[in-house]
Structure formats: structure tokens, C-alpha cells
Amino acid sequence: MAKIATREAYGKTLVELGEEIQDIVVLDADLSQSTKTVFFAKKFPERFFNMGIAEQNLMGTAAGFAASGKIPFASTFAVFATGRAFEQIRNSICYPKLNVKIAATHAGLTVGEDGATHQAIEDLAIMRALPNMTVICPADSVETELAVRAAVLYDGPVYLRLGRLAVETIFDENYEFKLGRGVTLREGKDIAIIATGIMVNEAIKAAQKLEKDGIDAMVINISTLKPIDKEIILKAAECGAIITAEEHSIIGGLGSAVAEVLAESKPVRMKRIGIADEFGQSGKPDELLRLYNLTSDDIVKEAKKLKAY
Amino acid sequence: MSLSQEQIDELTEKARLIRRHIINMITEAGSGHPGGSLSCADILTTLYFHVLKVDPKNPKWAERDRFVLSKGHAAPALYAVLAEKGFFPKEELLKLRKTNAMLQGHPDMNGTPGLDISTGSLGQGLSAANGMALAAKLDKKDYRVYVLLGDGEIEEGQVWEAAMCAAHYNLDNLTAFVDNNGLQIDGPIDKVMSPGIIQDKFKAFGWNVIDIDGHDFSQIASAIEQANNTRGKPTVIVAKTIKGRGVPFMENEAGWHGKAPSRQQASEALRAI
16 A cells, blocks of 8 residues: 555645635745645635734634634644744634644644654644544544544644655545544453554554454554543453554654543553653654654564553 | 814723723732823824724625734723723623623633734734734735834834745735833833834834824824825834823833722822823
8 A cells, every 4th residue: 555644635635725715825934846736826826825924813814714604724843833932822713613624734743854843742732632622643544544534524623643754555435534433453351452643554554563462452543532432442441451552652642642541440450552752853754753653563562661561 | 184173082082981990900800001002192182083994793704904902012002992992891801800701801802802913922913913914915905904013112123024025925904013111110111121113123024114202192193194195015104192191190100010009099190090
């Protein structure tokens, strides 16, 4: 299967949606070539607004569009969207619950060579803490298209976390995406691996490796981090041990969200795989994933440790 | 078209009512921002009782003119104007800042009829106004967007991102006011962090600039008319105002930026108004 970046799928889906829904407008902060909003800009120049390198005004202007009945998509890199413009997202978008879709690309370490300044590792934590915000982190191009479409149909602020790196397509045309619902990709009874974003594919590979060693692992994809699917997490807890995997800090992202559900309802042993409270660095994406212990082999290792406990 | 004496008298009386509401509301709430509410009261009165196309019975009317109170802490002035205009019952005014009441400390568009956007965190309103003005152009609608900024507020960097954007997109359907009362919480703006010559700054960003006395109804009205007739660029009306205007002991006193008067001070203020 060809590798496609989720940002690429986002850009293509925007063009389709632009055809279908006239109220969609797209705003970018001088990164349209990278965020792939350039596809929309070429097709619908009158509905594309380049805000220049000014992310605070990007979010505020999107809020004004939404208050006037438009469905604005605001795109830039995740680190700038959620960092530089955090308070605009908080006060101008989330507090009034305006219908703004923040589609942020270049999330996580797989930004690669640009290094730590450009690798958002805390965006999910920041966005998850905001009332009225819906947070989605799709796993591949198929899920991205479905998530972008679901975001448009939902009335309210949405944060979409997208990646730079071309990644394997793991879902086919039968895949169903429901906002707020996790998906069980593999049944299992010994341990559950709950993953999000590009780590879903690693989780699937890890489960296959574990099977060879006689460990029957359940695999769950949580693409909507907020509101989180408590039901599926409690089902996973039946396995007695849970591993979470995300290309994000272990603080405040998927691991935290799952731990919050478990701690209040059904505590089981768990291990969070993610970036261990440190910044990234420059390097090739696959090298960085290995260096920061974000591969299927790392999941296998931790699963065995957790089972042996 | 200048205002007739009758119109000026009407606006003067309206503004007097608005100022009385402001003092009563903030006194009852026990907190709030009298200084900056009083300084912009004449501008808001002119907008809502002479300029804006709005319908209190249909606050979400798609064709309405928009108003953004970017200096959201002047909410008492806006609430008083909206109540006088008939957007909601005046009884709500005395419940300002109370738990479970309609009127929040800073404007909440979802809770209060007549508000076009939520504001309160300084620096964000002009961007929202840009979005509204761009949407109007896109939809070929002729509603206009007005936004009121504080002179201290323009120390926020986002204001200049937004100023650049409004000029870049030729938003001639957008008019900004700067409530130039010269004071911010910590003192005179020129001492705290001087924005320099405000008019020159906006001019350099490509705006049409008009200077007025922000307490002169004729000047406010004719500046708005001039702005509406300007094509190809946004207009900023730099309104020289007096913080605390109308209450002698509050006038030009930074200390009255964010402090409620006592009952006794309130009586004195109401007598003066």
C-alpha cells in the first residue's frame, strides 16, 4: 500500500468538501505548501485567506468567520497553532464554542530534521484541557478523510492533529469512523494496546509479534481523544493490563486520558509509551522513532514486562 | 451630514442614562471597570442610537451591522446600551457579575442577546472583526463591522497582526475606534509602554485615520460617515477621550480603571452625571 501523509489526505479532502459545502473557508499562516491547504487555495482562491506569519490573528480571524456563519479551517504547524495562538483558541474560539476547525500539521517527532522547535509533543495535552474542544488524531489517510468530514458536520471547535510523514494506509474503504468512538482493530485477552495516530500501525505490528510469543493482544485505535470513548477503555481493561502508545509526551495525551478513565472506574496495570517528558531533536523520522522508543518492538518489550509483572 | 441639535440632545440624554447605569451596575456588582466604560460611553451611544443597523427583536439578523467590544472590560457600557436599546430587560443590569446571571464580567456572546462575539482578553477583537468583514465581502453583504479598542490594548502584538491583515484585504467595511483616554492600569500609557503616535502607526499599516474628540457626538457621527465613504482601506477613528468622563472624581484617574465605587461615592457620581 502506498504511503500517504495525513496532511496530504487533509488537503485533498478539503478540496472535495469545498466543492460540496460553500460555507467552508480556509485560512493558513504562510505554510499552505506544507499543510496542503494549497490544494484548496488553487481550487477556491476566493475562499482561501493567507494570514501571513501571524498565528494569533489566524485564529482570531477564523473566530470572526465562524461568528458570521462560515466554517473556517485554520491551518499551520501544530506547535504554532497550539502554542503561539493558545489563548486565542481558548478565549476567541473555545469559550464562545465557535465552529472553527483547527487542522494542525507537523505534529510529533516525525517532523524530523527541523528539530525540537518544530515538533509539537504537547499539543494534545494543551487542546484536551480546553472546555468545548473536540480533539482528533487520525491514524492514516483513510481515517483522516473521514475525520475531516465528521469535523465539518459537527458544530463546534475541533482540533485535528496531522502529520508530515508519509505513513502506511492501514484502513480500507469499509473502515467506519465515528466521532468520540474508539475502534477495536484486533480482539485479544492477555493485554490491550491502545494507540493513537501513527502509533496505531505500530500497535498492530506489535500484536502480530506478540502472538508469536503466545501473547494475545487486543488493539484499540482511539482517534478521538476528546470526548474519549470510556466504554472501549473499560472493555480493554478486562485484559488486566493496558499499554498506551502515542507520538506525544506521556504527559497529558492519550496515556493520561486512558489513565484518567481507568483510575476512576477500573484500575489496571498500565504503561504509557510516548515521549518521556523531553524535547525532540533533528534527525530522520524513523531514526527518531527508534531513538525515542516509539516502535512496535518497544511496545512488544513493554507488553512482555507488563505481563511478567 | 451633521447631527441636528435635536439629535445631539437625544444622544446626550441617552449617554447620561448609560453613565448612570454604568455607575449603578458596577456599584451593585462591587467590582468592574468604571473608568474605561465611562470614556467610551459616548461612542457606544452614538453607534447604537444613531448608526448601527440592528434589530433588538432579532439579534442574530444576518444583515445586521456588527460591533466588537475589543476592550471587553468596558462591558458595563455595552450592556447598558444594549439594555436601553431593548435587547434584554434592564433588570439584568443590576445582576452584572453575579453567579448564574446573564451579564458576565466580560462579554459572552452565547449568554447575552445582542453581542456579536465574546471578548475580554485584550488584543483579540480586531482579528474577529476582520473575520466578520471578510465574510461580508465574501457573501457580498453590505453590513459594516465596528470595533472598539483601548489605547492600552494596542500594546498587544496581535492588534498589529490584525491591523496588517485588515489593510492587506482592503477591508473598507471595517471601522475601528481607539478609545484614547491615555491611561492604563499601571498609569499613563506613555509611561507604561508608549505606543508612540497612534495615528502614525495605523497610517503606516495602510489605514485611513480620523482624529476626533470622543465626547463630541457630531464629530463621532461625521467620522463614522467619513469612514463609511472611504473605499479600499479600513478606517481607524482615534477618539481622544477622558477616562472616567462625567464623574469628576474619576476623571483622568488611573486608579478608577478597575475599582467599584462605594455607595457614597456612587451617590456623588450619580449627582454629577
